[in-house]
Amino acid sequence: MKALWYxxxxxxxxxxxxxxxxxxxxxxxxxxxxxxxIIVAGIGTVAATFQFDSAYGFVILMTIWSFYMIPANFVSYAGRKGIIFRPCQAHFVFxxxxxxKRILLDTAALNLGLSIVGGIVMSVIGVWVFHLPIWRAALMFLLCFVLEMVLECSLIIIVYGSDRFADGKFKRWGIFIKGILIVSAIFFLWYFKExxxxxxxxxxxxxxxxxxLLPVVGWDISAFRLVILGPDRLNVIGTVLYLGLIILLTLMAIRIKxxxxxxxxxxxxxxxxxxLRNRSKRGETGYSLGKKKKFRTVKGNFGGGAKAIFYRQLLEYKKERFFIFDSMTLICVVLAGVLAKMMDRRKKECRGWL
Structure with a gap:
């Protein structure tokens, strides 16, 4: 352990x-x-404008956060791309x-650090913007973010460490999760249309x-609803299922060979x-881990002097199918359009509702 820490x-x-x-x-x-x-101030402005700068408004924000983070993490872990290994580990640690198992947990330290920072930021937003009591924000951090890290660590050990999943069979779960997300997106579109x-x-x-009561995501939502809004039947059931899942995966991670x-x-x-890092330092774009991307054929002149740096970077972007844009750009555009429509058409109706 001292060697890993060093x-x-x-x-x-x-x-x-x-x-x-x-x-x-x-x-x-x-x-x-x-x-x-700007993000914190923007959240505060939107919350004050629609008058949902309350505990229930924070529940809405945390629900969006959970649906964005948890499925993405599960898909990346299922594809064995959730944690970053470096050449120094291959040469000295392996x-x-x-x-x-210790090597896996040490490698996941960066992910866990980012989760802790995200949890602290969300807790501060809850106290500052949504006026949560400090003890509720602290309890939410411990129950939701700390337990979520335990869940992720257990999942990392099971997916990466188990010899049964060494042949990539666990990637099927990634496809299954993506299918659930697609079906959920279709359901959300139909619901808002109706x-x-x-x-x-x-x-x-x-x-x-x-x-x-959706598996994992819904249970996580039930856990922080229990802390923020208090107990009801669904919150208690979801929290118990969430804790049961964490205990089960933790025991599996401990006992697995x-x-x-x-x-x-x-x-x-x-x-x-x-x-990939070396290509990024050279200014080459459009490359990803483990995949060979197809690029468009472009023509251009690098020019001379300082212009060569700019035009070389521009040509790299021109090779991409959608220039500087990607799938996340499309998601952001759709979300921005939905939010703009909500703020334009429903502002008066939503005032004072929450």
């Missing part, structure tokens, strides 16, 4: 030293703080007499028993990841 500490120390030597680090740090401030796009219809959807069969795939992932 390696992790050395990696962080070297990354910080390199970052502090680059002037762009300070610029991105200022922009990042400014961006977070060959050391260290438990493969009931109209408004905060009231969205709140009625959130209160639906089927919605609140691991011989390090994932080392070969992890070493290949580390090489691909390093190559």
């Amino acid at each position: 390696l992790r500490k050395t990696i962080w120390k070297n990354q910080i030293k390199k970052a502090l030597k680059r002037p762009t680090t300070y610029l991105f740090l200022v922009l990042g703080i400014f961006y977070i401030g 060959t050391a007499p260290i438990s493969p 009931n109209g796009i408004s905060l009231k219809s969205a709140a009625e959807l959130i209160e639906h028993p089927v919605f609140r 691991n011989t390090g069969a994932y080392y070969e795939d992890a070493a290949k992932f580390a090489d691909d990841y390093q190559e």
Whole structure:
């Protein structure tokens, strides 16, 4: 364990030293703080405008957060792409007499750190914007975010560490989860078409028993509803199921045998990841881990002098099918359109409803 901690500490120390030597680090740090401030202020403005800066409004925000984060994490873990292995691990850690489970947990440290930061930010938003008592925000952080990390750690050990899933059979679960998301999206479109796009219809959807008892996501929603709004029958049932799932996966992760069969795939992932970073440093875009993308044929001239840097980057973007846009752009456009329509047509109807 000391060797893993030394390696992790050395990696962080070297990354910080390199970052502090680059002037762009300070610029991105200022922009990042400014961006977070804008998001928090924007959430507060929207909540005050529609008068749902209350505990129930925070439930709506947390519901959106859960539906965005949990399925995405499960899909990435099912495809064995949820955690990042580095070449230094393949060279120094995999060959050391260290438990493969400990190596997995150490590698997932970055994911867990981001989850903790996200949980702290959401708790601060709950207290500052939605006026939650501090003890409720703290209890929600412990019950939802800490237990969610335990769930993710158990799932990582089962998916990556189990020799039974070494042949990629667990990827079928990723396809299954994607299918559930597609069916859910179709259902949401039909529901809003029948009931109209408004905060009231969205709140009625959130209160639906089927919605609140969806496996994993719905159970997680029931857990923080129990903390924020208090107990009711569905909240208690969903929370008990959520805790039961966490206990079951934790026991499976503890008892499962691991011989390090994932080392070969992890070493290949580390090489691909390093190559991707090298391409990114050279300004080459459109590459992803483990996939060979097809590009368009483009023509252009790099020019001379400083213009060569700009036009070379521009040509890289032109190779993409949709230039600088991707699937996330389409999702953001659709969500922006829905929100704009809600704010334009239903603002007067929704005032004072929550």
